[in-house]
Amino acid sequence: MITGKTKIIGIFGDPIEHTLSPLIHNEAFSYLGLDYCYVAFNVKKDKLKEATEAIRALNIRGVNITVPHKETVIQYIDEVSDEAKNIGAVNTILNNEGILKGFNTDVNGFILSLKDEGISIKNKNFLILGAGGAAKAIVYGILKEGGKVYIYNRTPSKALAIKEKFKKFGFIEIVEMDKSVTEKIDVIVNATSLGLKKDDPMPLNPELIKPEHVYCDIVYPETPLMREAEQIGCKVVGGIGMLLWQAAFAFKIWTEVEAPIEIMKKTLNKLLTKD
Numbered sequence: 001m002i003t004g005k006t007k008i009i010g011i012f013g014d015p016i017e018h019t020l021s022p023l024i025h026n027e028a029f030s031y032l033g034l035d036y037c038y039v040a041f042n043v044k045k046d047k048l049k050e051a052t053e054a055i056r057a058l059n060i061r062g063v064n065i066t067v068p069h070k071e072t073v074i075q076y077i078d079e080v081s082d083e084a085k086n087i088g089a090v091n092t093i094l095n096n097e098g099i100l101k102g103f104n105t106d107v108n109g110f111i112l113s114l115k116d117e118g119i120s121i122k123n124k125n126f127l128i129l130g131a132g133g134a135a136k137a138i139v140y141g142i143l144k145e146g147g148k149v150y151i152y153n154r155t156p157s158k159a160l161a162i163k164e165k166f167k168k169f170g171f172i173e174i175v176e177m178d179k180s181v182t183e184k185i186d187v188i189v190n191a192t193s194l195g196l197k198k199d200d201p202m203p204l205n206p207e208l209i210k211p212e213h214v215y216c217d218i219v220y221p222e223t224p225l226m227r228e229a230e231q232i233g234c235k236v237v238g239g240i241g242m243l244l245w246q247a248a249f250a251f252k253i254w255t256e257v258e259a260p261i262e263i264m265k266k267t268l269n270k271l272l273t274k275d
């Protein structure tokens with residue numbers, strides 16, 4: 001029940017109507033009997049400053065930040081975690097008595113989604129497809145965990161920018177897409193936005209995938225290339241794990257309580273297998 005004491009958590013994004021975050025978090029709050037309520041706010045680019053100031057004015061406990069605000073929101077908050085600073089993107093804000101601190105839980109969200117499936121990162125060779133916002137968090141996480149990154153993007157200048165930004169954290173090389181590259185790879189990660197729409201091209205020619213590869217896709221629920229990789233015989237990891245774990249880390253930041261992972265997982269699976 002929402003009362004005068006209920007603490008408010010939000011998410012700022014545009015578009016936002018599709019977000020699963022309110023459902024995951026509200027289910028978790030209710031399961032643990034925590035007096036919180038999570039709501040989605042459609043925040044346009046030109047209203048982000050006012051919306052961020054409103055976190056203080058309305059005494060909102062915290063928010064998630066999603067597309068297209070993860071980078072631009074940094075200028076409006078008071079503190080930024082080292083991780084978020086290094087990536088240049090914030091997906092979670094905590095309001096601690098009027099001080100707004102930004103975090104990036106996508107990094108550990110991705111790492112935990114792999115570890116949860118028994119996939120180790122240290123000294124492994126990762127092929128990252130894409131060089132957008134999500135790819136930055138993923139590349140940073142892999143390098144921090146001691147993995148090696150080979151990156152391919154349709155627009156090479158963006159891959160180059162990622163290499164320049166992150167080379168101080170470990171091994172990172174830009175590649176063209178051919179067999180000589182995929183042969184040395186352990187884990188392939190689709191961090192492009194391809195795979196959701198029916199007419200999307202494949203982010204990688206399936207002929208370059210071998211049964212020994214782990215194939216990981218951050219697009220969810222399931223992409224055509226995930227199905228191809230499964231048929232080839234790969235171990236396949238979908239994007240639901242990253243979604244789940246980034247939510248779990250944000251939950252802990254706001255409530256200081258461990259997130260009920262199994263409940264969140266069940267909620268997500270129920271939502272994504274609905275139709």
Ligand SMILES: NC(=O)c1ccc[n+]([C@@H]2O[C@H](COP(=O)([O-])OP(=O)(O)OC[C@H]3O[C@@H](n4cnc5c(N)ncnc54)[C@H](OP(=O)(O)O)[C@@H]3O)[C@@H](O)[C@H]2O)c1
Pocket residue numbers: 067106129130131132133134135153154155158191192193194196201218219220239240242243244246
């Ligand atoms: N599972 C999770 O928790 C989670 C978390 C974050 C994001 N995601 C998903 O990850 C995806 C990427 O998110 P983002 O924020 O990184 O998006 P973004 O910043 O817009 O980046 C999109 C990437 O996809 C590439 N791309 C788009 N269309 C392409 C095409 N036709 N051919 C080749 N490459 C193409 C872009 O290449 P160019 O640079 O050449 O344009 C760019 O590298 C989204 O679907 C998002 O929903 C999932």
